[in-house]
Amino acid sequence: GDSVTQMEGPVTLSEEAFLTINCTYTATGYPSLFWYVQYPGEGLQLLLKATKADDKGSNKGFEATYRKETTSFHLEKGSVQVSDSAVYFCASGYSTLTFGKGTMLLVSP
Amino acid sequence: GAGVSQSPSNKVTEKGKDVELRCDPISGHTALYWYRQRLGQGLEFLIYFQGNSAPDKSGLPSDRFSAERTGESVSTLTIQRTQQEDSAVYLCASRSTSGGAEQFFGPGTRLTVL
Numbered sequence: 001g002d003s004v005t006q007m008e009g010p011v012t013l014s015e016e017a018f019l020t021i022n023c024t025y026t027a028t029g030y031p032s033l034f035w036y037v038q039y040p041g042e043g044l045q046l047l048l049k050a051t052k053a054d055d056k057g058s059n060k061g062f063e064a065t066y067r068k069e070t071t072s073f074h075l076e077k078g079s080v081q082v083s084d085s086a087v088y089f090c091a092s093g094y095s096t097l098t099f100g101k102g103t104m105l106l107v108s109p
Numbered sequence: 110g111a112g113v114s115q116s117p118s119n120k121v122t123e124k125g126k127d128v129e130l131r132c133d134p135i136s137g138h139t140a141l142y143w144y145r146q147r148l149g150q151g152l153e154f155l156i157y158f159q160g161n162s163a164p165d166k167s168g169l170p171s172d173r174f175s176a177e178r179t180g181e182s183v184s185t186l187t188i189q190r191t192q193q194e195d196s197a198v199y200l201c202a203s204r205s206t207s208g209g210a211e212q213f214f215g216p217g218t219r220l221t222v223l
Contacts, residue, residue: 029182032211042216044214046212089151095159095210096157
């Protein structure tokens with residue numbers, strides 16, 4: 001079946017550091033790919049998405065590129081802020097989504 | 110417009126009691142999903158409704174769990190004879206089938222079984 005694997009956390013960074021959270025997927029065909037963010041005590045919010053190969057999704061300084069050849073959708077941000085501290089979920093699919101286990105990001109001042 | 114709403118936001122119950130959790134999807138969204146998220150864990154798919162089709166119940170963990178949806182509106186998730194291992198956040202999401210594959214999530218219901 002479909003699966004999504006993302007790096008285990010927590011990822012601990014200082015403010016203004018560069019962020020990468022790796023995500024790879026296995027699926028039939030070319031699923032849509034997503035990153036969701038969950039702030040403490042809240043539900044999941046869509047952060048960005050990509051629907052076809054080589055698409056780049058971007059939002060709030062975060063970006064991820066749909067790489068068909070490596071079946072990856074790594075999340076990056078050039079300069080993280082304390083307010084980016086949250087849990088990040090990678091997901092793939094069509095009518096149903098398969099989610100990774102989540103990666104906690106902790107950013108210190 | 111209004112997002113996905115869920116009620117109650119918190120529910121504390123005693124072991125063996127039944128609970129009902131409610132989800133109001135975004136108006137016009139034909140697809141609705143329930144997930145369970147245990148503390149510090151990822152999302153566990155429970156059930157998926159799509160229009161008038163038979164729901165995909167493949168994620169329900171036991172026959173104590175059931176869900177209903179009336180048309181393309183409100184859904185209720187019922188857990189009978191609750192157990193302590195049912196303690197989790199229950200998340201609802203909806204999706205417009207005329208749009209992309211993205212799901213929009215509610216804030217969740219935190220269920221604590223004592």
